[in-house]
Amino acid sequence: MRAHGSRHPLGYALSNRYSVPMPTPTSDAPAARPTGPVTLQQVAERAGVSSATASRALHGSSGTRIVGEELRKRVLDAARELRYVSNAPAQALARSTTSVVGVVVHDVADPYFAAIAAGAMGVAREHGLLVMLAATFRDPELELDYLARLRAQRARAVVLAGSGFADREFTRRLAAEVDAYRADGGHVIAVGSHGIAADTVRPANRAGAALAVRHLYDLGHRRFGIVSGPRALTTVRDRLDGARRQLRSLGLPLTPSQVVDGGFTREQARTAARTLLTGPSAPTALVVLNDVMAAGVLAALREDLGLRVPDQVSVVGFDDVPFAADLNPPLTTIRLPLADIGTQAMHMILTGPTVTPRTVDVDAELIPRSSTAPAPAPAPTP
Amino acid sequence: MRAHGSRHPLGYALSNRYSVPMPTPTSDAPAARPTGPVTLQQVAERAGVSSATASRALHGSSGTRIVGEELRKRVLDAARELRYVSNAPAQALARSTTSVVGVVVHDVADPYFAAIAAGAMGVAREHGLLVMLAATFRDPELELDYLARLRAQRARAVVLAGSGFADREFTRRLAAEVDAYRADGGHVIAVGSHGIAADTVRPANRAGAALAVRHLYDLGHRRFGIVSGPRALTTVRDRLDGARRQLRSLGLPLTPSQVVDGGFTREQARTAARTLLTGPSAPTALVVLNDVMAAGVLAALREDLGLRVPDQVSVVGFDDVPFAADLNPPLTTIRLPLADIGTQAMHMILTGPTVTPRTVDVDAELIPRSSTAPAPAPAPTP
DNA sequence: ACGGAGCGGGAAAGCGCTTTCCCGTAAGCT
DNA sequence: AGCTTACGGGAAAGCGCTTTCCCGCTCCGT
Structure with a gap:
């Protein structure tokens, strides 16, 4: 199988340490994988070509340089036999990409x-x-x-x-x-x-939130509540801002008490919803700034507050994550093509x-x- | 990204140390970043040390070698000023890890x-x-x-x-x-x-599936249906096998018609459920091999088949993914601590x-x- | 027959690090 | 003092690739 057992790999490979000619012990084990990852050099030796050629054969790119049919095949075979995969870090270093x-x-x-x-x-x-x-x-x-x-x-x-x-x-x-x-x-x-x-x-975070508000408004809702997320997030700001503007332009400016922070998590939102729905003029329309929180809100409404959705309270979510349609009830939401x-x-x-x-x-x-x-x-x- | 032709052939050896007192041109541009990624070499030069020292100062490890307080600081400062981050591929190559x-x-x-x-x-x-x-x-x-x-x-x-x-x-x-x-x-x-x-x-795929079966059996169910996944998946095989064994030991051996492939996706499962629930002795108990499919099954039951869960049909899922509790109705399932x-x-x-x-x-x-x-x-x- | 031009291959220079030697200096002993 | 140790630093050898040169061929045109 190994047609080049007698090759004398002088120069490159040995040049550094071994100045004394030695019998290259590894060379007669047919397909036995040497210790550690196989290198291009080993593939090249097995194919009886230089590492330059091996490199070119394996990654065809390198300018317009083409490796002869015969050699290319030898290299490819050797690589396969040794289960060679090139060392990506080394490649990255050399190519600098x-x-x-x-x-x-x-x-x-x-x-x-x-x-x-x-x-x-x-x-x-x-x-x-x-x-x-x-x-x-x-x-x-x-x-x-x-x-x-x-x-x-x-x-x-x-x-x-x-x-x-x-x-x-x-x-x-x-x-x-x-x-x-x-x-x-x-x-x-x-x-x-x-x-x-x-x-x-x-x-379209702003426009999406506006859409949500508009939808609820068109359904006749006038008392809004918003379950927001951490204000530090620009996504939250944008969505909140979109809702706020739309409400204002509808003549229903938002007051601080209408907005609670649901922390962008189901559990926090569930708690937050309880706060929001408490009090004299509780909202009938909830805009929840993402679907994960909406799941929590729905749970709060159903299980903690005993309010029926959508009969007593309407809620719209944001994102349209896959499970939105499976919530109880199926969630009206603002879809973003995630x-x-x-x-x-x-x-x-x-x-x-x-x-x-x-x-x-x-x-x-x-x-x-x-x-x-x-x-x-x-x-x-x- | 790469500056080739202009390099001095002996660049490395020479540029290394300024044996000749020279104004080190780079050092007076305070934080002006040279072209391309900053190298350790550049950091070393700016700190006036060898790259070996720079390396040691930045990655302290290297045996027990310790870099002097003074030099270490100079290196760290230089690195920070140049926003240096080491080239991971190069590092990987050198360390071979x-x-x-x-x-x-x-x-x-x-x-x-x-x-x-x-x-x-x-x-x-x-x-x-x-x-x-x-x-x-x-x-x-x-x-x-x-x-x-x-x-x-x-x-x-x-x-x-x-x-x-x-x-x-x-x-x-x-x-x-x-x-x-x-x-x-x-x-x-x-x-x-x-x-x-x-x-x-x-x-515990097998044991989990057995648990599901047992739960339904204990509730009095005797007609089972299984919404499975692609048989080629070992996870599916294991779960299916667990259910099958449990059923057999309960004296209710599974027949092929009781099992349908829900493809591990919501939609396919929804379709599959329709098949399963059709016919004379439709099952009253469904074991669905994962929660995603269970969502589809629930949808099929509710919207396509008009069957009430759990009154007419009971279903248990598998995995307890986060949304399982939010489904309609909340899904009984086998929890795996994912x-x-x-x-x-x-x-x-x-x-x-x-x-x-x-x-x-x-x-x-x-x-x-x-x-x-x-x-x-x-x-x-x- | 002869001087390119092309082509295919190899030698070797890097790529940017780490780490092994090696070395000068300052302690630490006797 | 003289000698051994540390100690901290630098030179340089690699790590495993890619790519630039360079070189020997063969093939052509004239």
């Missing part, structure tokens, strides 16, 4: 991010990219950290899928890190507003960075289901 | 995998590991592919979180790839049975590979909710 992209989310377990990530990963697969997924668990500090680590990895691009944080100082630091990354040849894509100049995929967001971000990576940042807008759409209905008969006002 | 671990799942958007991934990522974060997430979309071929790519990346370990495939030939190839990976110093952790010898986290599974797998990575494969068992638990109730009065049997 990698095929990994980073995706930074708040939490993979959150269906919103899971869906976006899934969209991104689909595209990554199609294009042979590897995805490094980083979850910040909503800690801005970690976001910065991961960005630096991704820069260290020489990730070709990173998608900042989590919401931005509305914090002056943080934004400054983020921008600095992003600049550094870009200066190194990296490409940053933001989902939503992060306060940085970068290619961005911008979901997988698309991931896909779009990925496509921006594929087309590479441009001189001026691009923005692709992603529309929101109202998906009416059974959690909304006409407002109940008005309370007995004399 | 990385801090990335791979996690291979079927689909991130599936809450089952999302939860496992989240658990794993939490641990990864605590230990400074970077996670490469690969989604196979249930294509075995891709699983092999990713494993090879992860090997190429010199990922320190990989977690095979997706279900195994019960296919002789595939298993053989997987084993070969895993062996190659291990021979290269990698560490493989499997979740569930993959037919390979590796550390594994083993969820995040734990991810955590455990990660911990096995941290403790490193052992001579003989370890197994950690993960228990399943019945979570009774409102989708199950005593069997309806038996059909009029004379």
Whole structure:
């Protein structure tokens, strides 16, 4: 099998240490894998060619250089026999480029991010990219950290899928890190507003929230309540702002007591909802700033408060995560094409960075289901 | 990104130290970043030390070598000023080890995998590991592919979180790839049975399914239906087998017509449920092999078939994904501590590979909710 | 017959780190 | 003093690739 057992691998491989001619002990074990990962050099030796040729044969690229039919086959065979896979770090170092992209989310377990990530990963697969997924668990500090680590990895691009944080100082630091990354040849894509100049995929958060309000208003609701999220998140700000503006333009300006923070989690939202629904003029219409919280709100209404949805209270969610239609009752919500967001971000990576940042807008759409209905008969006002 | 032609052939040796007193041109541009990524060399120059010292100062490790207080500070300052992050691929090459671990799942958007991934990522974060997430979309071929790519990346370990495939030939190839990976110093952790010898986290799929059956039996149900998944998945086989054995030992052996394939997706399961519930002696008890499908089944029952759950039909799911409690009605299900599974797998990575494969068992638990109730009065049997 | 032009292959220079030697200096002993 | 140890620092050898040169061929046109 080994046609070149007698080759004398002088020069390169041995040049460093062994000046004394020695019998190259490894060379007669047929397909026995030597210790440690197989190197290109070993493949080359087995094929009886130089490592340069082996490299060219295996990665055809390198300019227009073509390896002869015969040699190419020998190399390919040798590689297969040895189960050779090239050392990606070494390759990255030599080429000074990698095929990994980073995706930074708040939490993979959150269906919103899971869906976006899934969209991104689909595209990554199609294009042979590897995805490094980083979850910040909503800690801005970690976001910065991961960005630096991704820069260290020489990730070709990173998608900042989590919401931005509305914090002056943080934004400054983020921008600095992003600049550094870009200066190194990296490409940053933001989902939503992060306060940085970068290619961005911008979901219609404001318009979506306005849609939700409008829908409820058209159903006759006049008493609104909002289950918000952490105000520091730009996504929250945008959605809240969209709702607020729409309400104001409808002549129903929002007061602080109408808004509670549901922490973007089911449990907190459930608690928050109880607060909101307590008191004399409790709202009949709830705009919940994401579906995960809406699930909590629905639970609160049904189990804690004993209020019927949509008969007594209407609620609309946001995002249209997969389970929205399975809630009780099926949730009217503002759909964001989540997988698309991931896909779009990925496509921006594929087309590479441009001189001026691009923005692709992603529309929101109202998906009416059974959690909304006409407002109940008005309370007995004399 | 790469400055070639202009390099002095002896660049390295010369530029290293200024034997000739020279004004070190870079040092007076305070934070002006040179072109391309900053290198250790540049940091060293700015700090006026050798790259060896710079390396030691930045990564303290290297044996017991300690860098003097003074120099260390100079290096750290220089690094900060230049926003230096070390080139991970280069580092990986030199150290021949990385801090990335791979996690291979079927689909991130599936809450089952999302939860496992989240658990794993939490641990990864605590230990400074970077996670490469690969989604196979249930294509075995891709699983092999990713494993090879992860090997190429010199990922320190990989977690095979997706279900195994019960296919002789595939298993053989997987084993070969895993062996190659291990021979290269990698560490493989499997979740569930993959037919390979590796550390594994083993969820109680059989026992869980038995639990589900038993629960329904105890409620008086005698006519069972099972919404299964693709038979090729070992997870499906195990769960199905668990249910089947339990039924048999209860004197109710399963016939082929009692089992339908719900494809592990909501939509397919919805369709499958319609089939199952059609016919003379339709089941009153449904065991659905995962919660995602259960959502579809519930929808079918409620919207397509007009059957009340649990009054007319009881259903129990599997996994207890986060939204299970929010379904209509809240789903009785077999809980698997998903995040734990991810955590455990990660911990096995941290403790490193052992001579003989370890197994950690993960228990399943019945979570009774409102989708199950005593069997309806038996059909009029004379 | 002869001087390119092309082509296919190999030698070797890097890529940016880590780590092994090696070395000068300052302590620590006798 | 003389000698051994540490100790802290630098030079340089690699790590496993890619890619630039360079070189020997064969093939052509004239």
